[in-house]
Amino acid sequence: MSDTQVDNSKRRFLVAATGAAGAVAVGGVATPFVLTFAPSERAKAAGAPVEVDISKLESGQKINVEWRGKPVWILSRTKEQIANLAKLDDKLADPKSEADQQPEYAKNATRAIKPDVWIAVGICTHLGCSPTHRPDLAPADLGADWMGGFYCPCHGSKFDLAGRVYKGVPAPTNLIVPPHKYLSDTRVLIGEDK
Numbered sequence: 001m002s003d004t005q006v007d008n009s010k011r012r013f014l015v016a017a018t019g020a021a022g023a024v025a026v027g028g029v030a031t032p033f034v035l036t037f038a039p040s041e042r043a044k045a046a047g048a049p050v051e052v053d054i055s056k057l058e059s060g061q062k063i064n065v066e067w068r069g070k071p072v073w074i075l076s077r078t079k080e081q082i083a084n085l086a087k088l089d090d091k092l093a094d095p096k097s098e099a100d101q102q103p104e105y106a107k108n109a110t111r112a113i114k115p116d117v118w119i120a121v122g123i124c125t126h127l128g129c130s131p132t133h134r135p136d137l138a139p140a141d142l143g144a145d146w147m148g149g150f151y152c153p154c155h156g157s158k159f160d161l162a163g164r165v166y167k168g169v170p171a172p173t174n175l176i177v178p179p180h181k182y183l184s185d186t187r188v189l190i191g192e193d194k
Helices: 008-035 041-047 079-091
Strands: 050-053 062-067 070-076 117-121 132-134 149-152 157-160 180-182 187-190
Antiparallel strands (some): 070 117
């Protein structure tokens, strides 16, 4: 054994420096691995809310937007169309919208925040087809009780201008009203309501 004294401070410094370098290396290796669990930018965009300018939407007109890869309809209803909604209650499967197909604030006679602007996912609740907008009154092919709405030509499901399903058609429930909120009188955000 040597009679020289050991300098423990150098030893402690080397142990600490080696430990710190090891921690940095582990962090550098773990970071990319952990980041793989985060959703991609494409996945974030697919579920992101959509802001829509409705300033040019005229009475009786419908526009289509896409949210989460699905068609969403924004329909500006006329006063006559709104008045006709109440006349259909006895012909509809769920006229009071008691099934959970809409947020609480759209659980009303017009299924909307603003009675003249209705927003819904444009997918039939039967097999996922996209119904056609048929605003015309009582066409021969849709029956005398038709007061305008949406018709799914795939299997014959009919919905009124509030997306409420008629009785006796294949579609089991009303069209879905997505979460939404108004940012102003002319801008609506679809996909978020808080």
